[in-house]
Amino acid sequence: MNVDAANGEAPEWTAESRFAIYYVPPRDSAWWEAGCRWLARDPESGEALESPVLPALAERSRDVRSLSRAPQRYGWHATLIAPARCAPGVSLDQVAERARAWACRQQAFTLQVEAAALERFVAIIPATDDGAAAMRRLAADALHAFAPLRAQPSEHDRRRRLSVNLTERQRELLDRWGYPYVLDAFRFHMTLSDSIDGDLRQLLIDWWRTQVPTLGPLPIDGAALFVEPRAGAPFVLAARLPFGGRR
Template sequence: MSGGVWGDDARFALYYAPARESAWWEAGSTWLGRDAQSGESRVAPQPDGLTRPLAQLTGAPRRYGWHGTLVAPFRLVESVAQQDVLNATRQWAHRQKPFALPVEAATLGDFVALRPAGQQAEDAMRTLAGSALQTLDVLRARPSADDLARRLAAPLTVRQRELLVEWGYPYVLDEFRFHMTLSNSLADAHERATLLAWWQREAPALGPLVVDHVALFVEPAPGEPFVVWERVPFQINEVN
């Protein structure tokens, strides 16, 4: 891989992340205890009713940064330069139109997350993610046979297995569900309910998310925290 800032083990992802100067970015980054753009740690709030620090309940999403996945992390084909990812993203983003996304707090399995509020909002994010996936897939290195076998060993539906083989991730296209993760997987129902109640109070005051750009995130080396590489704006500057 030529012309790169990071090594061959780096992974790249296309995420939605609220604008850096927005109240949504501040709220989510503070909740997770880390700003994925500046790299700074934050002092997380402590919702009433928790018996352990919030930071112990958010370790997994903290590593990935405050985001909602559009294209899941991937490594690059050897012939692809890191600049190619940015160039392809810019060309794709230039064709996208901004919109406002109403969101609500919910539990998704054992996780607490934000999700689109209503079918129209869900469909808008699925369309956006599907378009981005098809644009960037040509840059993605295919997994080894051993890695693919390991991923296929997970409990997946037939359709999800098909998507994993074709696209490198099982939750894409018709299986895609946009969300912004707010917790680890939590077995304790009380902890889930406490976090959910906190966000059900806070989210309405923050209003809809403004989807007017995307953010390329990078995992510099396996296991390291993801960081914002570059935010890429959409072409039209008016929100409908």
């Protein structure tokens, strides 16, 4: 296997492993440091980190880690291609080769973002309609590029997806693409919390609204190949994918 994580070790890979294509901020950016610290884990180095202390949460005997268990497992990211197993006969190296070729075709840009509530969780999202449309186009391009490499979801996974309230359009997308939140149903977001109550959501949003101006626009200059080695295991960043052949 030619895919090596940042720690120099090839990610564990079996027939049950899944890959995903995520947007991630540059390794040396304030956005990467802030997001990884918030989620208490660097999925590239494997390092455990200390989450920031929010006095308003401490007053309620709560902390950031207790409110962000799900995004901690996935790592700091925004989904472009949702986790999936490889199609029959496809190897992780073939996925990585396709991923690097896809990334070379992309052009870097910056994205104005804000902290907001998406349903019951908190996320970083595009601050403008134009920015949201740009990310939708990027994700759609990735969807078409990686579709031949992704296995269709199992019947169990399909039933699990259908157990939530999908729209008719989302059901169509699930049947065609194996995932309901693609193309016109795609929403770029970098998840910061679990599903939480409204007052806690507002505390997190208020804190992040003080941070976003200091971090500046989000640099959309690369993506990353992530791997879930085993069901329920933390996702690891297996390879960064710089846009436009940038090193």
